[in-house]
Amino acid sequence: MDINALLAAELSATPAQTAAAVSLLDEGATVPFIARYRKEITGGLDDTQLRQLADRLAYLRELQERKTTVLNSIAEQGKLTAGLQAAIDACDNKTALEDLYLPYKPKRRTKAQIAREHGLQPLAELLLAEPFRQPETEAEAFLNEHITDSKAALDGARAILTERFAEDAELVGTLREKLWREAALCAEVIEGKESEGEKFRDYFHHREALCRMPGHRALAVLRGRNEGVLRVFLRYQDEDAPANAPDAYADAVAAHFGIAERNRPADAWLRDTVRLAWRGKLFVSLETEALSALKERADNDAITVFANNLKDLLLAAPAGRLPVLGLDPGYRTGIKVAAVDDTGKLLDTAVVYLHHEAAALATLARLVKQHRIKLIAIGNGTASRETDKLAAELLRGLPEHGLHKITVSEAGASVYSASETAAAEFPDVDVSLRGAVSIARRLQDPLAELVKIDPKSIGVGQYQHDVNQSRLAKSLDAVVEDCVNAVGVDVNTASAPLLARISGLNQTLAKNIVAYRDANGAFPDRKTLLNVPRLGEKTFEQAAGFLRINGGSEPLDASAVHPEAYPVVAKMLAKQGLTAAELIGNRERVRQIRAADFIDARFGLPTVTDILAELEKPGRDPRGAFQTATFAEGINEIGDLQAGMILEGVVSNVANFGAFVDIGVHQDGLVHISALADRRINDPREVVKAGDVVKVKVLEVDVPRKRIALSMRLNDAAGAEKRAFRQPENRSRPAREARDKKPVNSAMADAFAKLKK
Known part of the structure; x- marks a missing residue:
């Protein structure tokens, strides 16, 4: 190969x-x-x-x-x-x-192996090759001390042929593909599990083409099976077909081995052998394989969605270097408050209570004035809307400070608070207050803060506990690595968890860099990194281009130009008659340089082009401009929503069937893929990504179920009678009967039933 x-x-x-x-x-x-x-x-x-x-x-x-x-x-x-x-x-x-x-393949002794040991292989071959023979008569010639009658002989011969049919590689491959194309996956509720498995009600009587089943529905059905609520199986014939109906799959087995019904003595025996091989061995094995393949495909879909959402979240635009007040909302335990400076350094903490509003406002005002706060980051968990109201009062009371409040996702903040990383960063800070620090910092720089949290805890995937965990972890780690290196890090301010994601580095080297920095002060240039214990030339080669040193002795160290390419820049400077400081950022002079003039045996056009791009915009951040949504005043709970409202929100998650949007009422609404744009799209990410600020129209609100149907097509008619989408028709008879007995579920009931977070 x-x-x-x-x-x-x-x-x-x-x-x-x-x-x-x-x-x-x-x-x-x-x-x-x-x-x-x-x-x-x-x-x-x-x-x-x-x-x-x-x-x-x-x-x-x-x-x-x-x-x-x-x-x-x-x-x-x-x-x-x-x-x-x-x-x-x-x-x-x-x-x-x-x-x-x-x-x-070595296996435990089978009936076929025992039959061979007893000399029945020739009988099996004879009846297969010469079906005009009479099975019972031919079997008489194979009786011995182990085989005492013709029935035992024929059973042994059948076991041999059954195993042979089931182990034919070409046949198995053909049947596998045929079953995948034609079979339907069926799910039925296990009797007595109706109440316990209410969340799987949409799948109590479900039938769907196996090869066309979307990943999120497959994972939902398989979860129902794993929780003992659903019985899941494949059906390749109409359930109304009589027991003696022709079986295309058994026919395929027969045709493969030249078996046909021609009224010859052994034909009936051979057909029974074929049916036994198909139903007792081949189908049982292929059904298990097909469900495993469905699970693997669904895992791939879910992991891809998770990875894409994580990438969008990590590459969300940072608010920048501004002092931030982080608010971690809470009722009984109070609002945890953390003030951080423009570098993310913790300055002060406090706890205030919603039921003591005057005292809370006084404390927050003091922190704002004392630390010159410019942004207020509010976690989106329990009591978020009430905390947002409190912050609004604070802004009205301090107009001269130019404050802005922004709601941010607090997913993973509690995980970070109890982690070794948080304990090392804030050994003397209470665990409950560390979450407020994380909320403040993730507004300043989402990437730098979120890398401290296990990617699986960030909350941008579906069915993440159902998919292959090692593959999920590998995929998400790759996303984090790519994002961190795409942006680059300031080696003199970066945390050890952030440095550990840099190309060539690991946790040990990252800690060594921080320890060296703490002991010797800021790195003056990239070369000094070679003084860090265990950081050798090979590691330096891998990492140096992604590590930035701002304000150091070498201006190029603040850019993505790799040190190995500094000689190329030196030639450019010599030809231009400029110093590095004079050329870097000088767009006009950089654009006068012809890339072709500096190509040599080692550095070709791609590298020289990248160098010029860096010289023009050194250390450019690939992330976009910071933006935030403005939630509507007076809309605090799902009950405040009405069909027809047009609101602003933030895309919190993207799935294959649509996008979830946070509109500030605790429960995200769903924009189905059909309502994302005026044109047909195949992937919601063609239109939106996690973190986007969008305008949406409320189509339908189901308060008891806490479900909200939204549309980004603002001209769509609202109301239940104009539902944007419905559940695909369930083709099994029980499903049709159930549909005829009661109204079809709303569009949102269907969509949300398929997304169990």
Whole structure:
């Protein structure tokens, strides 16, 4: 198997590109480093392509190792033929490999193996090859001390053929694809579980084409099965079909082995053997495989959605270096307050109570004046709206301070508060107050603060506890790494958790950098990083370009220009007759430089072009401009909403079927994919992403169920009679009967039933 060729075909690249990328990865280079600083070598493969390449490379190498194991196992049995080896060598996936290995895979003694030991293999082969033979008569010739009658002989022969049919790789592959295309996934409530499983009511009588089932519905159904509420199975025939109806799948097995009903003596026996092989072995195995494949596909969808939302959240525009007052709302325990300066340093803390409004306002006013606060960050949890009202009163009482209040997501703040990272940062601060610090800082710089929290705790995914946890963690860690390196960090202010995400660094090196900084003061230049314990030349190469030093002795250290490329800049400066300080940021002079004049054997056009872009806008932040939503006054609870209202909100989450929008009433509303734009879209991310500020129209409000239907098409008619979307029709008979007995659920009832956070 030519791994480079396979990777190239999948990535729409050349084998030379993939070979170069594989070589760099094997040498220990990281994806961000390769994507940013080795464009000439890889032909410009971006970070997304490189992530795909790294994942597929691991899979293909595991496949190669498994092939070696399989070939050795078959060879030791003395059964390896040239044709079998060629088929194994040609396999490009693990499923096909295991299909080929199945007949040779060591297993517990089966009925078929026992029958072979008792000499019944020739009988099985005879009846399959010559169906004009009479089974009972032929069986008489195979009686012995173990096989005492013809029925036992025929049962043994049947076991041999059944195993052979079920282990035919070509047949299994054909039936697997046919079942995936044609079968329906069915779910039924387990009797007596109706009340316990109320949240799965939409799936009590459900039938849907397996191959077209969206990931979020698949995960919901499988969760219902795992919780003991639903029975989940595949149906490949109409449930009304009689027991003796033709079975296309059994027919496919028969045709594969040349078995047909021609009124020959062994035909009926062979047909019974085929049915037993299909229903008792093949279907049971393929049903399990199909449900596993559905789960894997649904996992991939959910993990992709989670990763995309996380990326959008991490790359949300920072409010910038302004003093912030963080408010962590609460009723009984009070509002936890933390004041931080423009660098995020904790200045002061307090606890105020909503039921003592005058005292609370006095305390908050004192903190604002004392620490020159410019922004108030309000967590969006319990008592958020009441806290927002309190902040509004504060703003009205201090107009001269130019204060602004902003509601931010507090997802993960409590996780951070109790973490080792928070304890190390604030050993003398009460756990309950650390969350307010996190809320304040994530407004200043979401990326720098959120990297301290396990990505799975940030709250931008669905069904995150149902998907493969190792794959989820790997995917989210890759997102965090890419985001941190895309933005870069100031090595003289960054925390250890943030530094640990930089290309080439780990937690130990990050702590060593912080310790060196604390002991020796700010780093004057990038070269000084080589004095940090255990930070060698290779690590420096990987990390240096992503670490910024502002106001240091080398102006280029504040940019994304890698130190290895400083000689190129030196040539540019010499030709222009300028110093680095004079050229950096001088757009006119930078644009006078011809990239082609500075290309050499090591640095090609991509790198030189990147250098010029950095010189023009040094240390540019790829994140957009900061913006925030203004929630409507007087709209505090879901009961305050009315169909037809047009409100401003923030996209809190994006799923494959739509986007959730925080409009300031504790419960996010859903904009279905069909209501996101006036045109047809296939992916909600074509229109919105997490953190976007959008205007929406309230279409429908279901107060008892706490569900809100929204639309970004502001001309849409509101009201229940104009529902934007409905549940796909359930094609099973029980579902049709249920639908006829009661009204169809509202659009929001359907959508929210499928998103169990």
